[in-house]
Every structure is written in C-alpha cells, then in structure tokens.
Amino acid sequence: MSGETTKRKAFLFVDDDxxxxxxxxxxxxxxxxxxxxxxTAENHAQALALxxxxxxxxxxxxxxxxxxxxxxxxxxxxxxxxxQQVVMLTGEVTEERRKAALEGGAVxxxxxxxxxxxxxxxxxxxxxxxxxxxxxxxxxxxxxxxxQEVLQLECLGRKSSILEIFxxxxxxxxxxxxxxxxxxxxxxxxxxxxxxxxLALRGGEFNLLPFAEPPRRTIQGQWESxxxxxxxxxxxxxxxxxxxxxxxxxxxxxxVATAGALDRSAGQVRIEEIVLCSGAGEVLxxxxxxxxxxxxxxxxxxxxxxxxxxxxxxxxxxxxLEIITPDGRIVCQVQPDRRLFVRSAGTKxxxx
Amino acid sequence: MKEALQAFLDRNLPLPGVAACCARLxxxxxxxxxxxxxxxxxxxxxxxxxxxxxxxxxxxxxxQPARLCWVFEHSRIHxxxxxxxxxxxxxxxxxxxVDNDKLQAVLEEFTRLEAP
Numbered sequence: 158m159s160g161e162t163t164k165r166k167a168f169l170f171v172d173d174d175x176x177x178x179x180x181x182x183x184x185x186x187x188x189x190x191x192x193x194x195x196x197t198a199e200n201h202a203q204a205l206a207l208x209x210x211x212x213x214x215x216x217x218x219x220x221x222x223x224x225x226x227x228x229x230x231x232x233x234x235x236x237x238x239x240x241q242q243v244v245m246l247t248g249e250v251t252e253e254r255r256k257a258a259l260e261g262g263a264v265x266x267x268x269x270x271x272x273x274x275x276x277x278x279x280x281x282x283x284x285x286x287x288x289x290x291x292x293x294x295x296x297x298x299x300x301x302x303x304x305q306e307v308l309q310l311e312c313l314g315r316k317s318s319i320l321e322i323f324x325x326x327x328x329x330x331x332x333x334x335x336x337x338x339x340x341x342x343x344x345x346x347x348x349x350x351x352x353x354x355x356l357a358l359r360g361g362e363f364n365l366l367p368f369a370e371p372p373r374r375t376i377q378g379q380w381e382s383x384x385x386x387x388x389x390x391x392x393x394x395x396x397x398x399x400x401x402x403x404x405x406x407x408x409x410x411x412x413v414a415t416a417g418a419l420d421r422s423a424g425q426v427r428i429e430e431i432v433l434c435s436g437a438g439e440v441l442x443x444x445x446x447x448x449x450x451x452x453x454x455x456x457x458x459x460x461x462x463x464x465x466x467x468x469x470x471x472x473x474x475x476x477x478l479e480i481i482t483p484d485g486r487i488v489c490q491v492q493p494d495r496r497l498f499v500r501s502a503g504t505k506x507x508x509x
Numbered sequence: 510m511k512e513a514l515q516a517f518l519d520r521n522l523p524l525p526g527v528a529a530c531c532a533r534l535x536x537x538x539x540x541x542x543x544x545x546x547x548x549x550x551x552x553x554x555x556x557x558x559x560x561x562x563x564x565x566x567x568x569x570x571x572x573q574p575a576r577l578c579w580v581f582e583h584s585r586i587h588x589x590x591x592x593x594x595x596x597x598x599x600x601x602x603x604x605x606x607v608d609n610d611k612l613q614a615v616l617e618e619f620t621r622l623e624a625p
Contacts, residue, residue: 451570451571452570454570455567455570455572462559462562462563462566463579463581465559466556466559466560466579466581466586467581469552469555469556469559470548470552470553470555470556470600471547471548472581472582472583472586472600473581473582473583473584474581474582475579475580475581475582476580476581476582477580478577478579478580479577479578479580480567480574480576480577481574481575481576482572482573482574482575483573483575487572
C-alpha cells in the first residue's frame with residue numbers, strides 16, 4: 158500500500174553539450190528513482206519552446222553557450238517566465254560570473270563536478286530546491302502594471318511582502334507588513350524619500366518577495382495617504398519639465414525654471430537629470446542622478462554664493478541660476494520651499 | 510585687449526535694461542560702466558569677482574560653464590567666460606523692453622574678441 162501522492166519534480170537542463178545532457182539525464186533519472194521528470198534543451202530556442210508547453214520546477218542553465226549565453230538567457234527568462242527558479246551550472250566558475258548570475262536572479266550558482274561522485278551533491282541541492290517551492294498561489298506575469306497598483310493590491314489584501322524594484326540604474330525595495338508600508342530603501346535613501354523616488358520611476362521591473370523584517374521601520378501612516386502624496390510629487394516633477402519660458406535667462410523670477418527654454422528654438426532637448434528637494438533639503442524626487450550628494454552640495458553652494466551676491470549689490474532675493482554648457486543647459490533653482498536641479502542636453506544650435 | 514574691449518563696449522552699449530556692465534581681463538584688471546545709479550562701480554567689480562569664483566567652482570561638480578545667468582528678484586546678471594580667463598557681466602533690470610537676443614549676441618561676440 159502506498160498513500161503517498163508525492164508530486165513529481167520537473168527539471169529542464171539547458172546545455173549546448175549534447176553528451177553532457179544525455180549523461181545527466183541518465184544519472185539523475187537513476188538517482189531520482191522515478192520522482193523526477195527531466196527535460197533537456199541544447200539551446201535557448203529549444204528551452205523557450207519547452208517552457209511554453211510545460212512547467213518545470215527548476216531550469217538548470219549552462220553559462221558558456223553560443224549565440225546567447227546562460228547569463229543572457231537568465232535575463233530573458235526573468236522577462237518571459239518571471240518567478241521561474243533558475244540554477245546556473247557551469248564548468249568555468251569565476252567571481253564575475255557568479256555575481257552576474259546571482260544578480261540576474263539565479264537561485265544557485267553551481268560548478269559542474271569533475272568527478273561522478275560529486276553529482277550526488279548537485280542532485281541533492283536541486284531536489285531540495287524543487288521541493289522547497291511554494292505550492293499555493295498563482296505564478297504569472299503582469300505587463301504594464303504601475304508600482305502603485307501592485308502596492309494597492311498588497312495593502313488592500315493586508316499582505317506582507319517586499320516589493321523589489323530595479324531599473325538600469327536604480328535598485329530599491331519597499332517593505333509591506335500586514336497591509337502597511339513600513340519601510341523603503343533606494344541606494345542611500347531610506348524612508349518616505351526613497352518610497353516617493355521609487356514610485357516616481359517611469360519604468361523598470363519588479364519582484365514580489367516574501368516579507369522579511371527591514372533593518373528598521375522608517376515609514377508610518379496610511380498607505381492611501383502615502384500613495385496620494387507620491388502621485389502628487391510625481392505630477393509636480395512632471396510640471397517642472399513643461400516648456401514655458403521664452404529663452405535663456407528671460408523668464409520672470411518666481412516662475413518655475415525649466416529646461417524647456419531651449420525647446421522652442423531647437424525642439425531637440427533631452428532632460429538628462431533631475432533632483433527636486435524640499436526647502437529643508439529633503440530629496441523629494443530624483444531622476445537619473447549620477448551623484449545625489451554632489452548635486453545637493455551644488456545647490457547648497459549656489460545658495461551661499463547667491464546670498465553673497467545679494468549682500469554685495471541691490472539685486473533682491475535669489476531665484477535661480479541658469480548655466481549654458483557645451484553640452485546643454487542646467488537650471489538650479491533655490492526657493493524657500495524647494496530646490497531644483499535640472500540638466501538637459503540640446504543641440505549646439507539651440508545653445509547658441 | 511583693454512582698448513579692443515573698450516571699443517567693443519562703446520560700440521554695443523548702452524542697451525535697454527542694462528544697468529551696468531563689467532569685464533575682468535586676463536591680468537585681473539576691470540573695465541566697468543554703470544548706466545544708472547542703481548549699481549556703483551565697486552559693487553559691480555566685487556560682484557564680478559564673486560561670479561567668476563562661483564563659475565570656477567562649478568568645475569568641481571563636473572560642469573564647464575560657457576554662459577551663466579543669475580536670476581534675482583530685481584535683476585539678473587549675465588556672465589560669459591572666455592577660455593583665456595577673461596569674463597564679462599551684464600547687470601540687467603527685470604523689466605519689459607530688455608532685448609535678450611541682443612544681449613546674448615553681445616556676450617557671444619565678447620568670447621570671440623581677439624586677445625592682444
């Protein structure tokens with residue numbers, strides 16, 4: 158009699174070495190004693206075709222493959238099959254590869270054994286990993302979903318999770334505990350500033366991870382209020398980009414200084430960097446800033462220099478500094494309630 | 510360059526709204542003109558020294574300025590910098606009738622003046 162209804166575990170091995178695939182299939186089938194389904198693919202195209210038809214618990218990827226190597230395929234899988242558990246198995250272990258694989262979302266980075274006995278350790282690791290997968294819930298992907306919507310879903314459902322967000326340059330995490338946003342971090346930023354910065358991102362990718370207690374809880378308050386504030390700040394950030402000035406240094410003081418002044422003369426201006434702070438210097442919005450600290454120091458420096466100029470001559474209250482550089486234009490505005498740095502690039506004709 | 514600069518300023522100024530102008534030459538001497546009693550020569554020369562220092566300090570932030578405009582409540586100060594270190598500032602009133610295009614053209618021409 159056997160009351161056991163153990164679910165069979167499914168694996169897909171992707172390797173350009175057909176001999177290796179045959180060997181591993183035979184060896185692991187024997188070791189699994191009928192509890193594993195093993196599929197193989199010699200390239201990413203075969204693997205994708207298989208994954209479109211069936212679901213596997215773990216994809217085991219070789220790195221050194223022609224056309225598309227394992228690291229690239231890992232990144233592709235993160236888009237086509239988000240949530241898919243991937244293990245890298247390579248004969249050429251380097252720290253650089255290990256880092257790239259783990260940052261790309263691989264669960265494990267394993268070295269191909271050189272002796273047959275060591276395959277038992279690989280088998281055990283894969284078996285345990287497949288068995289540890291969560292059984293409940295759905296797995297799938299949502300396209301063109303805003304982070305606000307994801308946060309709303311989590312908060313409304315009184316869930317606990319970590320929303321991990323990443324773009325080419327920004328990485329951040331938002332911690333949700335029993336439906337409340339309790340912490341956010343992005344680079345050196347933490348708390349509401351980090352939350353607003355992450356929610357202002359225009360595109361990127363996210364993962365929902367199981368909740369773990371953050372280093373400290375930096376955010377309090379209703380999630381609805383936090384999301385409304387984030388939306389308001391995001392709108393404000395957009396407003397700064399609307400072209401509304403007649404030309405370099407020609408707008409009235411007090412008006413919002415923007416990089417749009419070049420738009421009318423050239424029509425080819427690209428905003429490259431934005432930092433928006435409160436009057437107290439708290440960063441409210443940041444976009445594509447290479448060194449936030451340097452930009453904050455610049456705004457502070459300009460404020461001090463403007464104060465010196467105001468004391469030397471009857472020029473009145475400072476509004477902003479506009480800078481034309483060989484590459485484009487920079488506007489630094491220092492107002493009692495905000496500090497703004499906008500850098501844009503324009504054509505030479507536009508600058509002249 | 511002093512004579513060439515003087516001739517250049519005489520040829521282009523005064524301009525509507527320009528309350529004062531001040532140039533600092535490579536040898537750190539000043540050529541300045543005040544077209545109203547709003548600013549004194551000492552004020553514009555001290556201000557220009559500060560402006561030049563401020564422009565230099567932008568290099569620390571990876572910014573290479575060619576022209577700057579400091580916008581204040583009552584006036585704005587346009588500054589242009591030459592590669593040889595000379596610079597020219599216009600102190601301009603915030604009022605209608607200022608010919609911004611002409612101002613920019615004069616500042617641009619200053620950067621192309623031949624050094625002695």
